Amino acid sequence: MRPYLPVILTALCLAGCSGEKQQKPRAVPLVEIQPIAATSFTDDLEAVGTALANEQVVLSAPVTERIEALNFADGGFVAKGQVIARLAVGQEQAELASAEATALQAGQQLQRIQSLKDRGFATGATLEQQVALSNAARANAQLARASIGDRVIRAPFDGWVSLRTVSPGAIVTAGTAIATVSDISRIKLDFTIPETRLAMIRTGMPIKAVSAAWPDRPFNGTIATIDPVIDPATRAVKVRAILPNPDKALKPGMLLTVSVMARQRQSLSVPELSVVGDGDERFVFIVEDRTAKRTKVGTGIRQDGRVEILSGVKPGQKVVTEGVVKLTDGVTVRLAGDKNDAKPKDGSGKGAR
Template identity: 40%
Template sequence: MTRAATLIAVLGVFIAMTILVLVRSMNGGTQVQGGQGNRLVPVSAYAVSERDFADIVEALGTAGANETVTVTARVSDTISRVAFDSGQRVEAGDILVELTDTEEAADLNEARATLREARRELNRVDDLIERGIAPRQRLDEANAAVERAAARVNSIEAQLADRIIRAPFSGVVGLREVSTGSLVRPGDPIITLDDTSIIKLDFSVPERFLSALEAGMPVAAMTSAYPDEVFEGEIAQIDSRIDPVTRSVTVRAEIDNAAGHLRPGQLMTVEIQRDTRTNPAIPGAAITRYLDDSFVFAIDTREGSEFVRQKAITLGRQNGDVIEVTEGLSAGDLIVGEGVHRVRDGMAVQVTETRGATVAGGPDTSQAVAAATSQP
């Protein structure tokens, strides 16, 4: 009986301690839930602000010059003078290369002498006709001789002009591929000339975005050569046909290149913003989810105390930690930004800090709605 009494006494003490712990736990939970005493849940608040969002169509494109040409010779001959350096900027009409013209120059001198003689003969015949000595037929023959001599001069001058190769437009020459004394033939490349004042950027997008594209839409392009610089331009043309194999359409954008940073052939990433809008934005840490629904805890003040209220929201696009809210919140609302896992609907809280109130409403863009690539 003594051992049984001892066991009963120990069991009674254990039960009493368990009941005491449970009562204290319930009292503590009531204090937190009801907001009594000092056991308020600390949270970090976030002041909702509006931001600019836009859907983005992203693609890869290849840069091209506004005008480009491979300069070649029209006749076969040796080069007598190279009048440019690699990478030099030239103006329209500047001489690039001169070909040997010794034979043509001699022929031109002969033709000009023949023309002068024909004109002198014409003057003599004209004088004789006025004096009534020569027949009218002599005048016709003299005029024909002058015309033939003039045509001969013009022909040789044209041949000489073909031996002077000029820049067809203003631009920058590439690396020269010839030297003085080189023999060139028609079609042989002498130099490339590019007008890079404007860059034409060609890229492809899936045909499903065709209705959302139009000439004049702004584009932003980036290249690995200048990772911290964004090149802005606009859509100039949209191809009239869709590729039947890839089901994509080629779009051409024009980018001002006055600084000369971009060069033909560069691979560039293109972003087209569409459906630009302004909506409330919140950090991802403030959102709780249940199945397909999303919620935040809005902070309300009642009788000098702060309480949280669970609120359903509809989310839009995301950019990093910033998420667009299309329904459920307005600019200026105060929500729990951090510590959402410690609060429940109706719980009293203590706001330790407030963020987001001073966030500038600069433009933010959503995650890309498509990634369309075009091979360079």
């Protein structure tokens, strides 16, 4: 009997310790709750768009000629009507002088024949012939002036001019680009959306655009035009929005991420931390009489740190927002702000530590 005494004592000791552990109450979990309320949610359409100038034109040489002067600085501002470039007009000036002289002579001859006709010394046919000659001479003079005007290139609107690629003295051929003038006081933003989302947008809707150059600065604008024709290859429709650009931060050619605030609604919501996933199902813990009840819910979109709740709960119910990981269905909880005197669920009378 004596050899087995240490084994018996050890077994009794372990049994006593095990019983003591089983009797030790669990601490009541501390949680934070808030009532379920309605929140504004927005259905957004995401797209990628390209920035375009409000107005943009490439000014080209109308004829093959030598450049006499360029009157703009690289990237400088030009006003409407300002002379951008002058082409050589020596030959055209000579042609104009000749045409004006011919027109003057024809006009004087017309006056003389008219006087003779009034006195009966000239026929009507002679007068008509001279009228035609006088008109032709004036037309030739106007043609020479127009030819000179074509060699003076002006800005068609206020804008910013591109970097210069030609120099005075260079001979340019007809169609050679001399400068690009861009009005970027506002920006046209073109993007496409799927045909299936066409019913969600309309002109006047607000949009928000973000560029890689200014990632922390959203640019707000509105939809101005929706293309009436859908591209049959992509089944998408092109949309054009207008963005104010008072500080010229946006440049034509920029790639921007577009968010269209298509539809706004009020729905019940909870913080993202309140939602627990189990496979394809979602749950929240509703607190009633200090008891947490695991409740299945239907969820919608996530926005600004909150989850849209479509079913399973009612407005005003208290949902756990902090301490969800400590909970199981039916457990008694202690609320933030309570004194540390909550009773454990087994009724032992010992407060949670």
